[in-house]
Amino acid sequence: MVKRTPVLRAPGTAGPAPRSRTRRALVLGASAVLALTGVTGLSSPASAASSLDEAAAAKGRYFGTAVAANRLSEGDYVSTLNNEFNSATAENEMKWDAIQGSRGSFNFAAGDRVVNHARNQGMQVRGHTLVWHSQLPGWVGNLGAGELRSEMRNHINRVMGHYRGKIAAWDVVNEAFQDGSSGARRNSPFQSKLGNGYIEEAFRMAREADPNTKLCYNDYNTDGINAKSNAVYAMVRDFKARGVPIDCVGFQSHFNSASPVPGDYQANLQRFADLGVEVQITELDIEGSGSSQATSYANVVKACLAVSRCTGITVWGVTDKYSWRSGGTPLLFDGNYNKKPAYHSVLSALGGSGGDDGGGGGGGACTVSYSKAEEWGDRFNGRVTVRAGSSAISGWRTTVTVTSPQKISATWNGTPSWDGSGNVMTMRGGQLAAGASTTFGFTVMTNGNTSPPSIGTCTTS
Numbered sequence: 001m002v003k004r005t006p007v008l009r010a011p012g013t014a015g016p017a018p019r020s021r022t023r024r025a026l027v028l029g030a031s032a033v034l035a036l037t038g039v040t041g042l043s044s045p046a047s048a049a050s051s052l053d054e055a056a057a058a059k060g061r062y063f064g065t066a067v068a069a070n071r072l073s074e075g076d077y078v079s080t081l082n083n084e085f086n087s088a089t090a091e092n093e094m095k096w097d098a099i100q101g102s103r104g105s106f107n108f109a110a111g112d113r114v115v116n117h118a119r120n121q122g123m124q125v126r127g128h129t130l131v132w133h134s135q136l137p138g139w140v141g142n143l144g145a146g147e148l149r150s151e152m153r154n155h156i157n158r159v160m161g162h163y164r165g166k167i168a169a170w171d172v173v174n175e176a177f178q179d180g181s182s183g184a185r186r187n188s189p190f191q192s193k194l195g196n197g198y199i200e201e202a203f204r205m206a207r208e209a210d211p212n213t214k215l216c217y218n219d220y221n222t223d224g225i226n227a228k229s230n231a232v233y234a235m236v237r238d239f240k241a242r243g244v245p246i247d248c249v250g251f252q253s254h255f256n257s258a259s260p261v262p263g264d265y266q267a268n269l270q271r272f273a274d275l276g277v278e279v280q281i282t283e284l285d286i287e288g289s290g291s292s293q294a295t296s297y298a299n300v301v302k303a304c305l306a307v308s309r310c311t312g313i314t315v316w317g318v319t320d321k322y323s324w325r326s327g328g329t330p331l332l333f334d335g336n337y338n339k340k341p342a343y344h345s346v347l348s349a350l351g352g353s354g355g356d357d358g359g360g361g362g363g364g365a366c367t368v369s370y371s372k373a374e375e376w377g378d379r380f381n382g383r384v385t386v387r388a389g390s391s392a393i394s395g396w397r398t399t400v401t402v403t404s405p406q407k408i409s410a411t412w413n414g415t416p417s418w419d420g421s422g423n424v425m426t427m428r429g430g431q432l433a434a435g436a437s438t439t440f441g442f443t444v445m446t447n448g449n450t451s452p453p454s455i456g457t458c459t460t461s
């Protein structure tokens with residue numbers, strides 16, 4: 001239960017110049033807090049990133065998620081998305097049936113919601129997907145070859161044209177190969193009417209439609225070295241040899257006990273990278289829980305980091321409850337948006353702080369993580385989760401720094417105190433068992449400045 005303390009209005013003196021709104025300044029912000037407060041004995045280095053996107057960025061990678069437009073009205077969904085990810089893929093909203101369900105009638109509304117949200121948050125966007133056998137409206141399958149070719153070009157032109165300048169990479173063709181040992185093409189209207197050349201045609205059309213975005217081939221069960229990935233590999237090698245435009249290969253990476261992370265995952269990524277394309281992990285999810293799920297996730301991250309042309313990782317959803325495989329709890333946040341052991345192992349593998357390899361609880365004495373909660377026209381609520389590491393602690397403190405003219409007007413679930421500027425609040429709390437967490441909150445009156453606060457590192461007492 002959230003308990004609100006009476007309004008605690010700090011003295012209003014001039015603070016530092018307003019920063020840009022990006023919360024990606026949190027890491028630097030932590031150093032600023034140190035300078036202001038002279039706090040010593042911190043549990044983790046101020047330079048270690050405390051969110052997935054910042055940790056990935058420090059390694060030169062992005063960390064993304066699939067986003068569903070109809071979840072963007074849910075506060076916890078949005079705050080988790082905004083706090084942890086710097087790349088978004090529309091889970092369904094840019095597929096052919098969503099955009100051009102009826103021939104010639106284009107509807108970009110849902111896709112635009114995802115793209116606008118992402119761009120407003122400074123995230124990049126992956127485009128998914130232009131040519132795919134699934135989620136393809138019936139009218140496409142009824143066309144003859146000539147019309148199908150011109151409709152494929154028209155769809156690519158219209159969709160890529162609409163999003164020109166806003167998409168970092170497009171999945172031009174998705175899932176064009178069969179599973180199993182044949183290495184054969186999957187049957188589809190494109191395959192059966194246009195023949196083997198349709199993939200090349202689609203990539204050439206895409207380059208013409210937008211020469212400034214990356215063009216990817218994306219597939220599943222191609223994560224290890226097997227007949228299917230060999231077939232994709234041969235296609236990419238041929239494209240590169242003949243100058244067919246292709247920039248990247250997406251490895252969906254949907255894993256479970258029947259299809260675990262392959263032992264040759266890194267080697268497979270590397271052999272594609274060696275063809276001169278970027279490799280991206282595009283739809284990662286791993287069914288399971290606890291430390292075994294955490295270890296598998298860490299292995300995927302480590303494989304990507306070991307391949308210099310592996311430019312980023314996208315997980316296929318924010319929270320288990322909305323996953324396409326929700327029964328398998330395959331994501332990094334549970335249904336209540338709590339960070340799972342897999343989250344901590346991913347953060348740790350990315351070199352961030354507050355992570356561990358799945359034991360529940362960071363290795364350090366305590367860690368903090370911030371998320372934005374409710375938002376109104378003149379104020380927003382912030383939430384900080386404080387988590388004990390692998391040992392119990394008898395008390396903790398951290399700082400919240402806001403940017404003048406912002407003011408913290410209320411707090412709950414902790415004991416606050418203030419520095420002379422009124423911009424730095426120190427929050428204190430009591431004991432926590434090993435790995436346990438607690439959450440405190442506060443309201444920031446924006447006074448016109450919506451920058452996120454900077455959260456200091458966690459100190460035990």
Ligand code: 9MR
Nearest residue numbers: 091092128134135174220252283316324
């Ligand atoms: O996650 C998507 C789910 O909501 C849809 O119902 C499904 C329909 O085909 O597509 C899911 O996303 C798929 C992605 O677009 C391509 N690779 C496999 C993904 C999981 O099925």
